[in-house]
Amino acid sequence: MRNIHDTQLLFDLSKPGRRALRLPTCDVPVQPIETLLPAGAIAEQAPALPELAEPQVVRHFTNLSTQNMSVDSHFYPLGSCTMKHNPKRNERAAGLAGLGDLHPYQPESTIQGMLALLYDLQEFLSEISGLPACSLQPAAGAHGELTALWVAAAYFRDRGEQRTKVLVPDSAHGTNPASAIMAGFETVTVKTLKSGAVDMEDFRAKLDDHIAVFMITNPNTVGIFEPAMRQIADEVHARGGLIYLDGANMNAILGVTRPGDFGADMQHYNPHKTFSGPHGGGGPGAGPICVTEKLASYLPAPIVVKRNDDNQAPVYSLDYERPKSIGRVRSFFGNTGVLVRAYCYIRTHGPDGLRRVSEQAVLNANYLLSRVKHFLPVPQGDRCMHEFVASAKQLKTERGVSAMDIAKRLLDFGVHAPTVYFPQTVPEALMCEPTETESKETLDAFAEMLFRITEEDPELLHTAPHTTAISRPDEVAAARQPTLCHCG
Amino acid sequence: MKPEELLYAKTHEWVAIEETDGGKTATIGISAYAVESLTDLVFIELPKQGRTVAALESFCEVESVKAVSDIYSPVAGEVTEVNTPLADALEWLSDDPYGAGWIAKVKITDDAPLAGLLDYDAYQKMCAEEA
Amino acid sequence: MPFTYNTPEDEAAMLAAIGVGSIEELLEQVPADFRLDRPLRLPAALGEMELDAHTRRLATRNASPTSHACFLGGGAYDHFVPAVVDAIASRGEFYTSYTPYQAEVAQGNLQAMFEYQSLVTRLTGLDVSNSSLYDGATAAAEAVLMALAASKGRTEVVLPDSLHPEYRQTIATYLSNLPGQVVTLTTPHGVIEAEALRASVNEQTACVVIPQPNFFGCIEEADELTRIAHEAGALVIAAYDPISLGVLKRPGDWSGEGAGADIAVAEGQSLGSPLQYGGPYLGMLACRESLVRRIPGRIVGQTTDRRGNRCFVLTLQTREQHIRRDKATSNVCSNQGLLALRATVYLALLGPTGLRETAHLCLQKSHYLAEQLCQSGRFEKVFAAPTFKEFVLRDRQADVAGFINDGLEHGFLAGIPLGRWYPELADCVLISVTEKRTREELDRLAAIVSSTRHGDAIAAHSALQTA
Structure with a gap:
């Protein structure tokens, strides 16, 4: 239960002389610090950290935790983020001694179990994507995008081709154009139609021989499977370009279709979405990528390889000998802790279970769409894959109620808001992704709440939420005169 | 300055032209309509004094909490003066958009782009259609 | 699936409401020639008990710092993690929430991130911190991109051999298609030599990265090196070990209080995060006030709500990819929030x-x-x-x-x-x-x-x- 009295900062709780942790006394002969370190390098005083007792620290953070909505406690239909249940068995496995405590520079002979797991995960991800080569190194989805674009740049450089542009639909996640710029490309925006599909006329007008990559999200950000996927892939390939699949929405298509089979040359996964690695209040994620054979040699090193000698148990090792590799995109192997959870998720679902995940995710989204569309129009139409985008435009015009008002009011009903104002191509957007781990009862209750809200007094909605500890923070003041730390 | 006496770009900047020793200088700002539709501005990245701008080139940025908007120079020339205090007094943009809220002065080097600007009535009409 | 939510009756009712006969019919949105006509070639599903046994078997094939006394470092360290850190970080309200887009129901995460930022500024002696990046290497690469953008026109990045080799490789990858060039400074004696640095910096130098302690564990002459870099008009990026700040001078104070590094980055794994074979770790980045609009990633700020209560929100978001898209300071979206929380709890416990x-x-x-x-x-x-x-x-x-x-x-x-x-x-x-x-x-x-x-x-x- 929330303790509403405790919202002080750590620094407010501090009192000189308090301790929470007792360290062992030094059991080796102590030498004066001045004899070990140069005088100029030594700090004159310890950093100004707060001084607290253990019970204070525990109570402080426990009370803070109760001010969060989370998947464990609330329905969280935040579109595009795939806020599914995070199975606890995966948490346990990832924390096991021998998996969760390995040092990244241990000799390979001492981590054969971990390397076997990671090798299998590479194989699983390749099979699910239909793209044969995999790198587990990228740290998040956006990092996977960037890595794949570096791979594409290296591929074209190797072929002596000067390709400078990346095509990005206007409905894409902002990470797509931002990644393209960091990889040294210029971005060209392709329009989408009201249905969410790529505007083929605009696409063809912008397609030329300078296109390196088309970055496409499929199913796209309004939750429909791109109707012209075949033509887009064929026409980009005919020009010598590559197709990048933003894998944010893989939860819709596991075992149903594979990016490699619908024309993608590269893709990233968001294991923290699709494979239930928890979202951690903003991270960590991971961003493994899969690519076609012709791009394999450019992937970051190392990659886990397996050697089968006659009548011997297989031996796993890290392959650094990849002369065409783009190099490293981060330190150490990757966000292994997240990858172990993804491995566990795939192992506990198997081929049938993964397909069932997508079937149920699509069923839940379509069911919710069928209930919501009567009072909140869904411009894309009656069908969706794993998510859909409703629009409060009409409500805004008629009653002055915005998507933000609805989102804020939902919080009073004990539900996290959908993603609002994204994609920017849908006015007053409310992007709902229920995921497969919610029941019909939850969806029914959510639809009823939404309906009730659309009937409520607009004044009540403009000032919502009313039941939370705080309401409508002043974001303008926060941005105009930023206070970014409690400075000592 | 009176809004009725100014010229406007289709991108919502206003321009006041004055004759100065043999040339023309444009004072540039953004219209009240633009300020209102941008909502709650929090930051302005002013142009650098001395830079040259092409007509319709972005030379300044304003930010609200969740949007960034370019401000385009309606004229071609060199930025000769910048309203530096505006950065710390963004309320001038909404309180006095045609006065204290001016952004920069540009010494015009090419008269051609001036022909593309709208007068007050034409600009009002355009805003009415946009809304 | 290890559990079933919708019963056959639910499914039938839902399909009827949608107006289709089967789930297959819904999946027909995917063109027939793209549909996979066979099951995925994956091992059959394991139950929870089988998974438990399987993962334990895999774990026993590894030696680890639990079974062996660990003397490995090189940027990832076997420091002690107090029980409170695990207890707090395994609260579902923290680890199963996401980016605090709705501040009203995310004050826990937002306040914790504000506290994290405050602790990092106090540790480093710098003005502002973001709320985390992927790891130390990518934080260093992002800092280099910040410095290149801030020092308009300068294109050289001086990296000593004493900087973590994987940080150097990461920075090289980040610069591979951009206009920055790496200038390598050899360190045959294990530290940067002042004369060598002086000879490497010029009016083209955007920044110098100074590791402290460096990859070899050695203490660099940070004061002198900072002065040399600043005299050449270059920015100084410190790559520090947060634990070392229990005895070493803060990067912000190198060469004189408040006159030191302009940006400080670190691998924050040492602050209460498990080794977990290389990640997820914690990229820390702090800088001077003047660089605040070039910071990559999320930043939390303090404000008040409509009733006048102190509260916290994501702020300065126009820097970020979801708003500025191709002009963003970085493409980073997901960060390492849970690891930043661990660091916050760890530092609160240590004092x-x-x-x-x-x-x-x-x-x-x-x-x-x-x-x-x-x-x-x-x-x-x-x-x-x-x-x-x-x-x-x-x-x-x-x-x-x-x-x-x-x-x-x-x-x-x-x-x-x-x-x-x-x-x-x-x-x-x-x-x-x-x-x-x-x-x-x-x-x-x-x-x-x-x-x-x-x-x-x-x-x-x-x-x-x-x-």
């Missing part, structure tokens, strides 16, 4: 005294071990520069692999061979000592070295006799 004591234990114990190993006669120190918790030793027998194998047999993860990154140091090993190591462990490691040397001497002696 100034705990951090100082931890740093002192690392310092004293590492010096003790270095001395013991050198006394054995097998090893010698390679660099004269002072060290903090890590050091490089040369194996006079040039058998680093043998040393590491002997260590394994006796229950030690003994050190990291340096030949992979530094061919000239192929006979050298990097050894790290944290506060967790006991004198008994240090003495035992030294004893193995002495006894193998002794053993080798006997072997050599008997070989002579046979001859």
